[in-house]
Amino acid sequence: MSVFISGATGFVAQHIINQLLEQNFKVIGSVRSQAKADKLLRQFNSNKNLSLEVVEDISNLAAFDEVFSKHGKEIKYVLHTSSPFFTECDDYEKDLLIPALNGTKGILNSILKYAADNVERVVITSSIAAMFDFTRDLDPSYFYDENSWNPDSYQEALTDGGHAYNGSKKFAERYAWNFVQEHKNEIKFKLTTVNPCYVFGPQLFDENVTAKLNTSCELINKLLHLSAGDAVDNFFVGNFVDVRDVAKAHLLGFENQNLVDKRLLLISSRFNAQDILDIMNEDFKTLEGQLPAGVPHTGALHQWKGAIADNSKTKELLGFEFIPLKKTIDDMVTQILRKEKRL
Ligand code: NDP
Structure with missing residues (x-):
């Protein structure tokens, strides 16, 4: 079957x-x-x-x-x-x-x-x-x-x-x-x-890493291609x-x-652009000085005051730990930099 x-x-x-x-x-x-x-x-x-x-x-x-x-x-x-x-x-x-x-x-x-x-x-x-209701994502009373x-x-x-x-x-x-x-x-x-x-997360095949990625991965790809002087857009925020x-x-x-x-x-955790940039800046020597620093460790992963998502029932039913943001971003960035011959 x-x-x-x-x-x-x-x-x-x-x-x-x-x-x-x-x-x-x-x-x-x-x-x-x-x-x-x-x-x-x-x-x-x-x-x-x-x-x-x-x-x-x-x-x-x-x-x-x-x-x-x-x-x-x-x-x-x-x-x-x-x-x-x-x-x-x-x-x-x-x-x-x-x-x-x-x-x-x-x-x-x-x-x-x-x-x-x-x-x-x-x-x-x-x-x-x-x-x-995504119009209430920033509302702390929304659950x-x-x-x-x-x-x-x-x-x-x-x-x-x-x-x-x-x-x-x-x-x-x-x-x-x-x-x-x-x-x-x-x-x-x-x-x-x-x-x-x-x-x-990484594309299943390196061959699929192209200049523009699928909608969700493109958000990370865009951050990886910022320049040091660019502003950090913290409206880029959500769960991953x-x-x-x-x-x-x-x-x-x-x-x-x-x-x-x-x-x-x-849902594994919340994130915003600052969290992603922190991981890129800290984990990739090859990116040193190339990306904006923002204000390190002030991202949504560390402090979130908006809507509360509760997926505890799902976690219990599935019975496995979700991969944390750091590993996901490390694996994605490694794959993109490898494809771009920048590792
Ligand atoms: P992709 O764009 O990579 O994949 C979408 C798939 O749907 C592709 O195979 C695409 O075909 C096919 N498709 C789209 N429109 C049509 C159409 N009109 N007729 C036939 N096939 C079509 O997206 P993801 O893998 O990211 O998303 C997969 C699913 O997960 C979707 O249902 C999406 O809504 C859902 N999802 C994704 C999230 C994310 O962040 N990625 C978050 C939450 C849900 P083709 O390759 O030919 O374009």
Whole structure:
């Protein structure tokens, strides 16, 4: 029996595939074109347990029908990671909300049509964006946890790119939970959602370190390419989790019975630009004098007076320690500097 993963080319998905192959799962992934399939298969050394299928655009509600009509009976676990992740675009609805929502609608309905009897577990990559009111991030009286929901209406989600991305994750996740309720007598599978905050960490393959990285890693890449005289923008602030832990949570998400019906809020710690620069400045001799210093050790990791996130339930359920910011940044920076021949 196989694991199906949508969006196999993604930053997070590649780490998930790597961990699945390490555990000898047979993996079927979807990618947007044959050229992307060929590249990814080469990167995974043509691993015999990995096969890829082309699913061009998840905005199309029937996008997954072909792959599930072909492979549905071999699939036991489904990991749905594909979704647009950016905030700058021309049309918030067409570029963000529709693909996210239709992707989730499409894959769940394809399972219902072609694999209702054999898919046992579905894990959807949602986001902290579906869980909290990010306009209140600086409000110390605001508390959120695994039961919280982003309060935005569909109309509010169309306000700007940030609201649109957050809304895209909220409405897609909501659809999934409603779907399992509505179809509980027709499906076998149980649902788990993985809701990460900013995901940082090395690319699975050095080859994927390009001048501009995926949306979350690009934040770190930008800081690494500042000059000593640049200002430190401490509005660049949030929660982070390492990509290797996100991948691990997806595997546990379908392997562990106690994660059925759970929303997993993945947070390792808070950070801001100062914290990241502190680590870069202290751990990399080669960067000496090249980056802004700011005011060392005054970042959000040391003092945070805003909203309180509580993911203690998730930590207890997963049962492993999240990788700390220092290791994540060290591994990312090492990889980028190695690629740029600056180590
Ligand atoms: P990436 O941009 O690296 O990966 C996104 C994946 O989705 C890619 O495979 C991409 O294909 C695919 N995709 C996007 N739009 C479409 C579309 N219209 N049709 C078909 N495929 C599409 O992002 P991440 O790996 O960072 O994110 C993976 C998941 O994790 C997403 O669901 C994201 O919302 C979620 N997430 C990510 C966080 C982060 O900080 N990285 C935080 C919280 C949640 P292609 O490679 O061809 O573009």
